[in-house]
Amino acid sequence: MQKSAWRFFPLAIVVFLLTVVAVDGGMIFAAVHSFPGAADDHAFDTGNKYNEILENAARQAKLGWQLNVKVVSNDLEVTLTDQNGEVLPAASVEAVATHPVGPAQPTRFAFTPQGSRYVARSALPTPGQWDLGLTASVGDIKYIATRRVVVQ
Structure with a gap:
């Protein structure tokens, strides 16, 4: 009696499904490890201005x-x-x-120079993590940076 080729069918299904799981796992890994963590409400407009963003970043790096x-x-101290x-x-x-998470509670403040530092007294109203969008200007030159701080 001849053996049927269909006896490998269950094995073929298992190999196919393992291949699908491996490819999906690789895609999930790549997505999670390449996501910059930034969410933008105006992603389309930001994407259209991407070259301008790169030019500004190069100008600041220079x-x-x-x-x-x-x-x-x-108190916040900036050097x-x-x-x-x-x-x-x-x-x-x-x-x-x-x-960064939850209600944004935007808080604006200015720094006053004190020696070699710039200080904002009692700047952050509540404990937790805060993202600071900082702008430093000297004459016509502007430097923009974002820093995360933790208030205890």
Whole structure:
């Protein structure tokens, strides 16, 4: 009696399904690890301005400025340095703080220069994580950065 080729059919189905699971798993892994975590309510408009966004980022990178933020007893302290590590004393620094999750609760505030730092006193009203949209200006030059801070 001849053996039927159909005896491999269950094995073929299992191999096919394992292949589908492996491909889907790879796609899920790639999607999760490549997602930048940014959600935009105006994704289409942002996509249309992508070249402009890249040009602004290159312009800022060419400046070589560094902006560091610390939370010291609910006060925000910003240090702004140029490409040589020298403090930029004549800058105007402003920020908008929002919660990254849940109600945004936007809070605007300005920083006052104090020595080599810029300080905003009692800037953040509640504990938790905050995203700071910072704008530093020196003359006609603007530097825009986003930093996340945690208030205890």
